[in-house]
Amino acid sequence: MKWVVSGVIALSLAGCSKAPETSAGEPDIAGNSVAGVAFDYSYDLTLPSSRISDLQEEHARACERLGATRCRITGLRYTVGQQGDVSANLSVKIAAPLARAFGRAGVKQAESVGATLTGADISGTDVATAAAATATERTDVSAERARIDRELARVDLSPRERAELRQQQAVVQGQANAAAATASEQRESLANTPMSFDYTTGRGTGLVDRLQDAGDTALGSIGLTVTALLWVLAALGPPLVVLLLGVLVWQRWIQRWWTDLMARIDRRTGRPLVTARDTTSAS
Secondary structure, eight states: OHHHHHHHHHHHHHHHTSOOSSOTTSOSOOOHHHHTEEEEEEEEEEEOHHHHHHHHHHHHHHHHHHOTTTEEEEEEEEEEOTTSOEEEEEEEEEEGGGHHHHHHHHHHHHHHTTOEEEEEEEEEEEHHHHHHHHHHHHHHHHHHHHHHHHHHTOSSOOHHHHHHHHHHHHHHHHHHHHHHHHHHHHHHHHHEEEEEEEEEEOOOSSHHHHHHHHHHHHHHHHHHHHHHHHHHHHHHHHHHHHHHHHHHHIIIIIHHHHHHHHHHHHHHHTOOOOOHHHHHHHO
16 A cells, blocks of 8 residues: 555656646647638727827737748738728738637737727638548549559560550649648648738717717818819819900900991991890890
8 A cells, every 4th residue: 555655656746746747837729720620810909190100010020020930921912092091901911720819819909999899700621631631632533643553564575555554644743733832821721810900080989989080080081072173273274264364355355346347347338237235226
């Protein structure tokens, strides 16, 4: 009994002294390579337009601080509309075990500067099943390639049979290359997770925020209307000015000269002078 108790205590101490398989500093998340699921993260953030560029830059710096092996920026867009509203996007690829923690930290950073999370989409694709099918395909292709190699090693093959085997070998090699590329893509999707942050102009989702957004939209519409009127005036202004000057010159000088000229002509020809006023009275 004494030796049994001593053995149990020794085993207990050995189990307690064993180091954990994962470090305590890692996030409490199972990596995609373990789960066999490739995830895609997308976050929609609404905040005042003046703060979008700074938040986008902060998220980009957070990715760069992780290093190129764990996070890479794959896309960055920043657009200003005619009404002054801003829409922007940041796309990254991050190591799968860090994706959830990175997204959560990015949302907290956005909320700290007044942003509102208006949408989040985390979708997953079962890569494990497809990877198993790819592995089976690669095994079958390898077996077929080995069979063709054994046939080509025969010395009693006719030229026609050898040519057919060479064609089969080329087809099988193409299948092997395609299967290898598919397996590489599957490994990449499990190891690195796409993540995007979409930024739009706004204040939030409450009633007061919506009223303020509506006011901003109304002001923007007024600005567009005024701008359109100015464009119309700029396009039609010079022709209208020329037309008004022509009418003024006609009324001030040319019309009087024309009336006198017609009166002299009528006196010489003996015809009575017919003016616009006489024509109106007769009618």
